[in-house]
Amino acid sequence: xxxxxxxxxxxxxxxxxxxxxxxTCGSSQRSRGxxxxxxxxxxxxxxxxxxxxxxxxxxxxxxxxxxxxxxTRKGFYRLPEGLTVEEGDMVAVEAQPGHDIGRVALxxxxxxxxxxxxxxxxxxxxxxxSVFRKARPQxxxxxxxxxxxxxxxxxxxxxxxxxxxxxxxxxxxxxxxDGNKAIFYYIxxxxxxxxxxxxxxxxxxxxRIEMKQIGARQEAAxxxxxxxxxxxxxCATWMSNFVSVSTAAARYxxxxxxxxxxxxxxxxxxxxxNFEVDAYMESLKDMPEKNVRLETEDATxxxxxxxxxxxxxxxxxxxQIAANLTVIDALRAFEIIEMNKSGEKPRSLLRDDEADAKxxxxxxxxLADSSLNRFDxxxxxxxxxxxxxxxxxxxxxxxxxxxxxETQAEKGKDGGSRNRGRNRNxxxxxxxxxxxxxxxxxx
Numbered sequence: 001x002x003x004x005x006x007x008x009x010x011x012x013x014x015x016x017x018x019x020x021x022x023x024t025c026g027s028s029q030r031s032r033g034x035x036x037x038x039x040x041x042x043x044x045x046x047x048x049x050x051x052x053x054x055x056x057x058x059x060x061x062x063x064x065x066x067x068x069x070x071x072t073r074k075g076f077y078r079l080p081e082g083l084t085v086e087e088g089d090m091v092a093v094e095a096q097p098g099h100d101i102g103r104v105a106l107x108x109x110x111x112x113x114x115x116x117x118x119x120x121x122x123x124x125x126x127x128x129x130s131v132f133r134k135a136r137p138q139x140x141x142x143x144x145x146x147x148x149x150x151x152x153x154x155x156x157x158x159x160x161x162x163x164x165x166x167x168x169x170x171x172x173x174x175x176x177x178d179g180n181k182a183i184f185y186y187i188x189x190x191x192x193x194x195x196x197x198x199x200x201x202x203x204x205x206x207x208r209i210e211m212k213q214i215g216a217r218q219e220a221a222x223x224x225x226x227x228x229x230x231x232x233x234x235c236a237t238w239m240s241n242f243v244s245v246s247t248a249a250a251r252y253x254x255x256x257x258x259x260x261x262x263x264x265x266x267x268x269x270x271x272x273x274n275f276e277v278d279a280y281m282e283s284l285k286d287m288p289e290k291n292v293r294l295e296t297e298d299a300t301x302x303x304x305x306x307x308x309x310x311x312x313x314x315x316x317x318x319x320q321i322a323a324n325l326t327v328i329d330a331l332r333a334f335e336i337i338e339m340n341k342s343g344e345k346p347r348s349l350l351r352d353d354e355a356d357a358k359x360x361x362x363x364x365x366x367l368a369d370s371s372l373n374r375f376d377x378x379x380x381x382x383x384x385x386x387x388x389x390x391x392x393x394x395x396x397x398x399x400x401x402x403x404x405x406e407t408q409a410e411k412g413k414d415g416g417s418r419n420r421g422r423n424r425n426x427x428x429x430x431x432x433x434x435x436x437x438x439x440x441x442x443x
Contacts, residue, residue: 050087052110064128066106066114067093070147070174071222072240075102076111076120078128090135092177097208101135101143101177139177146175153205157184160200168192171219181208187219217242220266227264234271245269249277252284254306283308287330294336297345301326315349326350 065085068074077093085091089104106114121127135143154173161168168188175182182205186192198209214222221235235242250262250273264270287308294301294315301315304322313333317324326349336346 050106050108050110052108062108062111064111064115065104065131066111067091067102067131068105069100069102071172072218073174074105076115076128077131079131083131083133085131085134090140092132092135092139094129094132095176095178095181098176098178098180099132099139101139142179143177146177146179149179150175153182156204157201160204161186161194161197164197164200166192166194166197168194171214172222175207179207181210183210183212185212185214185218185222187214187216215242216266216268217271220264225265229272233265235266239271242271243274245271245273249273252277252280254308280308283311286311288313288333288337292337294333294349295340295345296336296349297347299324301349 063079064076065079066074067077075093077091079085085104085107087104087107091102091104092099093102094100150173153175154170157170157173161170167190168186170184170186172185173182174185182201184201186194194211198211201209217235220233221239224236225233227233245268247257247262247269249269250257253273253276255262255273262269262273287306288303290303290306292303299317301317302319304314304316304325306313311330312327313330314325314327316322328349332349332351336349339346
């Protein structure tokens with residue numbers, strides 16, 4: 001994914017033809033979402049679908065439009081008389097000071113609904129800033145030059161903050177469209193006095209400085225990434241606002257309270273914990289409470305786990321460990337609870353027919369009548385039979401025993417006697433006649 005010049009995101013691997021670009025795609029097509037693929041470059045997590053575009057009379061004129069800027073910043077601006085804009089147009093809007101460049105994201109009566117949803121008050125013409133004009137080529141060139149300076153400015157500002165000893169992290173820098181103002185987004189766990197930092201930044205970059213503190217979730221939305229589910233982060237793709245997440249959502253869904261698994265890349269609780277919690281809470285209304293124990297004639301039963309969608313509860317006879325686990329449905333659990341309130345105790349958790357069916361069920365134990373050494377005894381018989389066959393000849397007579405090899409001790413005795421006799425022969429003349437040989441020198 002790459003970032004387009006207007007702050008949107010488009011897929012760089014898209015193999016659409018080069019001739020199908022923004023210039024060939026009309027504004028009316030962009031507002032309806034054309035099928036050519038050129039509208040994909042405006043995709044971001046703040047994009048609003050104009051679902052009134054195809055409805056007759058749904059695109060009625062309204063003098064206020066919604067304008068999106070880089071990252072997650074947007075605003076409502078009033079159109080001057082005689083200026084007509086459509087979704088996707090780049091416009092120059094009023095800013096303090098100078099002007100800013102943004103993209104028209106929404107027009108028509110749908111803007112009124114968005115303003116009501118965002119709690120924006122339209123008390124008069126002075127409360128809403130104005131749209132100056134459609135962006136000129138000179139405005140877009142200056143806007144691109146300002147955006148090209150953002151990365152270097154962010155790196156340099158981090159070095160300055162570290163040299164001043166401030167416990168803060170500058171996550172992003174956004175220049176205004178005319179380059180006269182820069183917004184620094186930072187993260188800090190505690191209150192930071194950045195008055196000296198503002199002075200140094202203003203002297204270094206020669207622009208007006210504005211500091212905005214963001215949270216860890218906002219930083220993850222700006223950076224992006226891949227979640228443990230294998231998909232891009234929800235906060236970086238489609239989520240436009242953040243709702244507080246608590247561990248109660250994990251408890252309702254019977255999720256293990258493991259901080260490493262519940263935390264996302266922002267080191268906060270995952271936003272997806274809230275996606276299905278409403279369905280679980282609705283289903284839990286038809287289930288008994290977990291702290292209610294059931295009394296039967298044989299034991300006291302405690303809730304071990306529940307399956308809210310199957311409406312089944314697994315009970316254990318021990319409160320601490322899993323013992324004698326028994327699964328019953330929610331209707332049976334409510335029946336036992338009513339019986340316990342009236343002072344009655346059923347024979348077991350299961351219904352009578354279910355208990356009888358469980359007792360009558362026979363299990364075939366294939367090892368019940370088998371010996372533990374059955375394999376060893378068969379092996380001995382096979383080896384003994386094999387030895388008998390080898391020991392017999394073809395006529396049925398046993399074969400003569402083979403001579404046994406000499407042991408090491410016997411070898412040592414025979415070898416020692418032979419060596420001693422050989423030495424005596426050598427001393428006696430070497431002819432083996434016990435010294436009766438004749439000396440050659442005397443002859």
